[in-house]
Amino acid sequence: MKRLPPLPALHTFLITAQCCNFTRAAQQLHLTQGAVSRQIAGLEAHLGYALFVRQARGLSLTREGQDWLPRVQQVFGLIEEGVQQVGAQRTTLQLKAPTCVMRWLLPRLMEWQALHPEVPVELTTTVQHGVDFRREAFDAAVVYGAEPDPALQVLKLFDEQLTPVCAPQLPLRTLDDLQQHMLLHPARDEKDWATWLGAAGVQLPRQGRRQHFETLDMAMSMASQGTGVAIGDWTLIGDDLASGRLVMPFDLRVKTGKGYYLMRPAQVAAPGLMALLEWLGGQAGAPR
Known part of the structure; x- marks a missing residue:
């Protein structure tokens, strides 16, 4: 040869x-x-x-x-x-997010994966609302709270805007009607309802019926079944409103001064990360 x-x-x-x-x-x-x-x-x-x-x-x-x-x-x-x-290394992007944003984030991550199977994303959920990239090995994180330091690598997703929601069949037409229904709290501190009622100028009896939940998902699930009136962020529950599973009985949306932000470490971004973050930012700004 x-x-x-x-x-x-x-x-x-x-x-x-x-x-x-x-x-x-x-x-x-x-x-x-x-x-x-x-x-x-x-x-x-x-x-x-x-x-x-x-x-x-x-x-x-x-x-x-x-x-x-x-x-x-x-x-x-x-x-x-x-x-x-x-x-080429098939790098999996490591993303962290609080459980409260899952209703908005998870469907969009699934859509991203269908569009970009070559950029896999591994999502870690947590009850924490922040991130410390010095100690946590994540490529990016969704954080909830006041606006982070502008010197960091931050992309704002949306402001928190609280509004009551309920099942379409629930008889709720005026603010006074709230006294006739159970208030569903997505957290035990009841701050969300207190903030919205204060902005609406409504004072309900302290002995009124109420139910506390550990997550927003649980509160919204019970509300969709007609159990009572829940409160949540307008954007996070947007898919439920768009589908008709839930309705807004009142037009008032109250900004809390907090919001949801995408953050990443200051060093060079992992391959595909910037495209994912920009896409999520576009999803946050897209009309429903």
């Missing part, structure tokens, strides 16, 4: 065939013209036939050279493709 020609000589042939000029090929290969000429001569000697016709104004391919060129192009194309695909 005849020994294969050396790969450097084939690469020199490829560049020279594209230039049809030893001088220009030498410039691209960062070799001397003499070195290029010697490599081509050595390749021709190895193959046993000429690849170029030397002319006064340059070079032209022989019939054998013309046959060789597409094959050599294919070989180097496969090598380049292999370097890109085999050498």
Whole structure:
């Protein structure tokens, strides 16, 4: 079996065939013209036939050279493709988010994964509302609270806007009607309802019926079944409102001064991260 020609000589042939000029090929290969000429001569000697016709104004391919060129192009194309695909690491983006934002975030992450399966995302949920990138190995995080330090890498998603919601069939037309229904609290501190009622100028009896839940999901699930009136962020429950599972009995939406933000460490972002963050930012600003 005849020994294969050396790969450097084939690469020199490829560049020279594209230039049809030893001088220009030498410039691209960062070799001397003499070195290029010697490599081509050595390749021709190895193959046993000429690849170029030397002319006064340059070079032209022989019939054998013309046959060789597409094959050599294919070989180097496969090598380049292999370097890109085999050498590429399939990096999973590590994202952290509080449980309260899951109703909004999770469907959109699933949509992102369907659009970009080459950029997998691993989501860690937590009851914490912040992140410390010095101690936590996340590529990005959704945080809830007051506006973070503007010196950090922060993208604002949306402001928190509280509003009551209930099942469509629940008889609720005026603020006074709230006294006839159970108030569903997404947290035990009852701050959300207190904030909204204060802005609405409503004072309900302290002994009124109420039910506390550990998560927003649980409160909204009970509200959709007609159990009572829940309160939550207008954006987080937007999909429920759009589907008709829940309705807003009142137009008042109260900003709390807090919001939801995307944060990432200051160092270089992982591949695909910026595209994901920009896409989520666009989803936050998209009308329902």
